Amino acid sequence: MSDILVDHPYIEDFLTSFGLIVKPGADSLQSYLDNLDPDKLEDLGISEEQLRQSFDDFLEGMLAISDPMDKVEALTVIGGHDKSGSAEGIELTLKPGEVICIVGPTGSGKSRLLADIEWVAQGDTPTKRKILINGQVPDNKWRFSTEYKLVAQLSQNMNFVMDLSAEEFIRMHAESRLVTDPQKKVAQILQQANELAGERFDPDTPVTSLSGGQSRALMIADMAILSKSPIALIDEIENAGIDRKKALDLLVKEEKIILMATHDPILALMGDRRLVIKNGGIDKIIESSEAERKNLVSLEKLDTKLLALRNRIRTGDTLENIEGV
Amino acid sequence: MRFLTISGPPSSGKTSVILRVIEALQARGKKIGVVKFDCLLTDDDKLYAKKGVLVQKGLSGALCPDHYFVSNIESCVTWGHENGCEYLISESAGLCNRCSPHIKEITAVCVIDNLSGIGTPKKIGPMLKSADIVIITKGDIVSQAEREVFASRVKQVNPGAIIMNVNGITGQGAFELTSLFEEASDIETLKGKELRFSMPAALCSYCLGETRIGEEHQTGNIRKMDL
Numbered sequence: 202m203s204d205i206l207v208d209h210p211y212i213e214d215f216l217t218s219f220g221l222i223v224k225p226g227a228d229s230l231q232s233y234l235d236n237l238d239p240d241k242l243e244d245l246g247i248s249e250e251q252l253r254q255s256f257d258d259f260l261e262g263m264l265a266i267s268d269p270m271d272k273v274e275a276l277t278v279i280g281g282h283d284k285s286g287s288a289e290g291i292e293l294t295l296k297p298g299e300v301i302c303i304v305g306p307t308g309s310g311k312s313r314l315l316a317d318i319e320w321v322a323q324g325d326t327p328t329k330r331k332i333l334i335n336g337q338v339p340d341n342k343w344r345f346s347t348e349y350k351l352v353a354q355l356s357q358n359m360n361f362v363m364d365l366s367a368e369e370f371i372r373m374h375a376e377s378r379l380v381t382d383p384q385k386k387v388a389q390i391l392q393q394a395n396e397l398a399g400e401r402f403d404p405d406t407p408v409t410s411l412s413g414g415q416s417r418a419l420m421i422a423d424m425a426i427l428s429k430s431p432i433a434l435i436d437e438i439e440n441a442g443i444d445r446k447k448a449l450d451l452l453v454k455e456e457k458i459i460l461m462a463t464h465d466p467i468l469a470l471m472g473d474r475r476l477v478i479k480n481g482g483i484d485k486i487i488e489s490s491e492a493e494r495k496n497l498v499s500l501e502k503l504d505t506k507l508l509a510l511r512n513r514i515r516t517g518d519t520l521e522n523i524e525g526v
Numbered sequence: 527m528r529f530l531t532i533s534g535p536p537s538s539g540k541t542s543v544i545l546r547v548i549e550a551l552q553a554r555g556k557k558i559g560v561v562k563f564d565c566l567l568t569d570d571d572k573l574y575a576k577k578g579v580l581v582q583k584g585l586s587g588a589l590c591p592d593h594y595f596v597s598n599i600e601s602c603v604t605w606g607h608e609n610g611c612e613y614l615i616s617e618s619a620g621l622c623n624r625c626s627p628h629i630k631e632i633t634a635v636c637v638i639d640n641l642s643g644i645g646t647p648k649k650i651g652p653m654l655k656s657a658d659i660v661i662i663t664k665g666d667i668v669s670q671a672e673r674e675v676f677a678s679r680v681k682q683v684n685p686g687a688i689i690m691n692v693n694g695i696t697g698q699g700a701f702e703l704t705s706l707f708e709e710a711s712d713i714e715t716l717k718g719k720e721l722r723f724s725m726p727a728a729l730c731s732y733c734l735g736e737t738r739i740g741e742e743h744q745t746g747n748i749r750k751m752d753l
């Protein structure tokens with residue numbers, strides 16, 4: 202049994218999470234399970250039959266994590282209808298590395314569109330949209346699997362409740378994903394996060410004391426490097442304390458399909474297209490034009506100006522003279 | 527009538543999630559009944575009544591709420607059936623972590639929240655470990671990495687369950703959850719059904735009202751710590 206526990210440490214985690222005590226010894230795993238005391242199991246609130254069933258399910262899940270994920274080369278949204286029942290009449294295919302912005306007023310149906318994608322809707326949601334993966338009706342596993350999540354969603358809130366340092370936190374996440382060489386991945390994520398964040402932070406900074414920008418940077422780096430989900434959903438990346446262009450580039454480089462709900466002009470122009478949502482339906486698709494991209498340059502200048510002013514406020518300067526900014 | 531038992535630690539978001547599902551079921555024209563179990567006090571029944579569903583509430587007072595649940599649930603199911611409910615949902619808070627209201631062949635749902643800490647899933651007994659569907663709430667308050675770590679801890683103690691994130695406030699995920707409710711167990715009565723797991727044995731002198739401390743007052747099913 203000792204050998205098995207060394208090769209597959211998660212087996213011990215599994216057993217101890219049921220309150221069982223594991224003593225590594227010569228016993229085989231089989232005889233360990235056969236010899237569990239039924240009274241002890243009763244105390245722990247599990248039957249032998251259920252423990253065995255859970256153990257099988259658990260191993261199956263663990264083995265699935267290390268399977269390579271099916272590659273998503275294309276995600277197709279086949280239009281349904283809007284809130285008044287008019288057909289959307291579109292078929293939209295998204296490819297890895299694309300950045301798509303979703304715009305529209307509150308209540309127009311942005312979140313519903315994102316939810317349709319996450320649920321790989323098959324005409325069974327209020328919009329009646331259908332989602333295809335690689336041109337085909339996808340396997341149901343995408344809906345419920347925790348290992349194969351189609352979509353990783355970056356929260357708008359970046360609070361942490363765990364009392365861990367940034368490094369410990371990312372390591373725990375890496376371990377839960379069973380990545381090979383977690384140490385290296387963790388270092389990579391921390392380095393990336395520091396490149397994205399306006400202000401650097403140490404690996405042993407408690408996650409709860411990271412600034413908004415630092416948390417966002419950490420979570421984007423984590424998503425890019427650890428998450429296997431082929432689609433990234435982002436509900437607005439706030440401006441403060443993070444290099445948004447670098448952040449998007451990082452996700453693009455990892456060949457993700459990026460869907461971003463935003464009304465920020467700079468982010469919107471960084472996208473390849475914008476889906477305009479109205480009354481529950483995709484009303485228009487706007488390709489970012491050459492003229493718009495040209496304007497991006499002056500928008501970025503404007504943004505840099507504001508950032509410089511912000512820094513002056515931060516350092517206790519006055520804004521009486523802003524001529525040269 | 528489709529019947530589901532929903533349980534979870536106090537304030538984990540059970541009522542919020544059930545309310546979101548009720549909205550989705552009502553949009554499909556379904557008639558719904560809810561039975562809320564608690565110990566001392568609850569206002570959940572008012573929230574349900576506001577939605578226009580049929581409600582019953584049971585307060586267990588001095589009894590273990592789950593023991594109270596199991597002695598009453600059969601009549602509640604009959605009540606729901608006789609009143610023409612198409613869906614009956616029971617809400618109960620798991621208070622002792624060892625009792626569980628889940629019944630064999632009846633769709634069992636456990637609601638647990640991201641804020642409870644990653645050590646919590648393993649501390650909860652059959653209520654979580656034997657559920658068919660585990661709903662994780664309050665994902666809006668934590669980062670996506672924390673959501674993933676928490677879900678993996680839930681998966682560790684109940685690898686066979688469907689695990690879903692649902693937001694009790696915005697209702698994100700509630701539509702999808704509702705489609706699982708549509709496949710829930712379809713029954714008319716609980717006659718002949720069995721609990722998924724026995725409830726802790728009791729019946730010591732303290733169960734019977736003893737308050738004095740000391741060996742001489744301890745009779746019945748007594749167990750001592752190994753010190």
Ligand SMILES: Nc1nc2c(ncn2[C@@H]2O[C@H](COP(=O)(O)OP(=O)(O)OP(=O)(O)O)[C@@H](O)[C@H]2O)c(=O)[nH]1
Nearest residue numbers: 536537538539540541542619663664665693694695
């Ligand atoms: N941020 C956030 N808050 C939530 C969510 N779900 C529930 N809440 C809040 O959590 C609190 C408790 O929710 P309830 O639905 O009353 O919890 P409960 O499990 O029914 O509680 P009891 O019946 O008293 O055991 C309420 O203030 C809800 O608004 C969620 O997904 N996100």
Ligand SMILES: Nc1ncnc2c1ncn2[C@@H]1O[C@H](COP(=O)(O)OP(=O)(O)O)[C@@H](O)[C@H]1O
Nearest residue numbers: 282283284307308309310311312313327328481
């Ligand atoms: N095509 C549609 N048909 C019916 N209901 C819809 C449709 N699109 C969106 N809705 C509903 O409209 C409401 C608002 O949509 P939501 O996606 O939350 O908007 P937003 O995220 O843009 O604020 C939700 O209840 C959603 O389910």
Ligand SMILES: [Mg+2]
Nearest residue numbers: 308311312313
């Ligand atoms: Mg929204």
Ligand SMILES: [Mg+2]
Nearest residue numbers: 540541570617
């Ligand atoms: Mg409640």
Ligand SMILES: [Zn+2]
Nearest residue numbers: 590592622625
């Ligand atoms: Zn109990």
Ligand SMILES: [Zn+2]
Nearest residue numbers: 729730732733
């Ligand atoms: Zn007792």
